[in-house]
């Protein structure tokens with residue numbers, strides 16, 4: 001599956017900051033993690049901190065899956081509004097899922113600081129009604145978030161225009177949000193404790209082609225014919241998990257992003273808040289520390305890479321128009337455009353934990369617009385499951401929910 005195309009900005013900007021060997025021998029270890037995107041990197045970070053021996057295997061060059069295409073907005077706001085998620089999974093679980101995403105933002109901030117990643121900035125988030133018909137839902141959502149303990153404010157259209165300079169039919173302003181660089185964050189995580197002893201435990205360009213689960217462990221074969229044996233296996237394979245499990249858990253789509261040329265100044269909008277809206281598919285905007293504006297959205301409900309890529313120019317043109325319509329003063333000039341595969345689940349929550357037909361394995365599948373915060377939640381749950389610790393939140397994201 002090709003997960004992305006075009007020129008993802010952070011991949012162009014950061015290139016290949018670190019390189020890794022290809023696996024060229026057999027290995028026996030405690031835990032194997034398949035996938036070195038942000039999900040696998042976070043699982044590794046948590047396991048290494050617990051002193052667990054783990055080996056990471058990735059079919060691609062490190063980070064070049066969906067993670068390199070990510071636009072890296074960090075929001076507690078799941079793709080399904082809280083007021084609707086309550087109807088789907090109940091109040092307690094819905095609120096807890098939102099709160100966990102909120103906590104994940106703060107935890108990612110702390111880890112970024114510990115690892116010396118500069119590209120993490122707290123921001124506010126503006127969720128605005130794209131259409132008049134969405135206003136009742138937006139007001140209900142505001143009440144649901146307030147009741148769940150989030151710091152939110154409701155902005156009427158005139159206040160939104162006055163403060164932020166764009167037209168919407170009302171908005172929720174959330175205090176807690178952030179933006180980062182998922183690609184560099186992943187690289188920083190993988191360097192964590194990558195000392196001499198650990199130096200050889202991350203392998204890229206190493207595709208796992210066969211996996212045999214049994215009562216006592218798991219045996220993997222790589223494309224080059226090497227055998228890796230482990231007690232526990234973590235699947236952090238992103239959207240390509242569809243190659244490993246028969247249960248249909250995700251609908252794959254395609255999404256598009258465009259980033260502007262650098263501006264000489266920062267003529268953007270108040271506090272450079274993250275902006276997104278109630279349209280379906282939704283539109284979102286952020287800025288970057290090097291004076292750019294990024295706009296994304298215009299999703300299509302298929303993931304055929306050839307069809308997806310054919311539309312890139314057309315989608316980019318419309319995204320540029322969207323940016324200029326919202327903020328005419330920006331005179332948005334596109335520099336890099338890219339697209340990627342994206343997935344959503346029946347309740348917009350990720351799948352994390354064990355999948356019974358495949359013993360001794362755990363999954364961290366952060367599907368959806370909040371993929372990154374879900375990856376953090378997944379890493380903590382998997383650490384606890386592997387260590388045999390109780391984790392009450394695991395229930396919310398389990399496979400047979």
Ligand SMILES: Cc1cc2nc3c(=O)[nH]c(=O)nc-3n(C[C@H](O)[C@H](O)[C@H](O)COP(=O)(O)OP(=O)(O)OC[C@H]3O[C@@H](n4cnc5c(N)ncnc54)[C@H](O)[C@@H]3O)c2cc1C
Nearest residue numbers: 035037038039059065066067070072073208238340371372
């Ligand atoms: C355009 C775009 C914008 C996005 N914007 C945001 C955003 O603003 N905020 C947000 O939170 N999320 C966003 N997302 C989603 C987010 O980027 C993803 O949820 C996240 O990157 C997924 O990370 P991952 O590690 O699970 O998957 P990946 O990064 O795809 O990593 C999985 C890895 O598993 C490896 N793998 C798979 N199968 C095998 C195998 N058989 N053998 C060995 N290795 C294998 C792959 O090579 C791959 O590198 C966006 C996604 C896209 C495409």
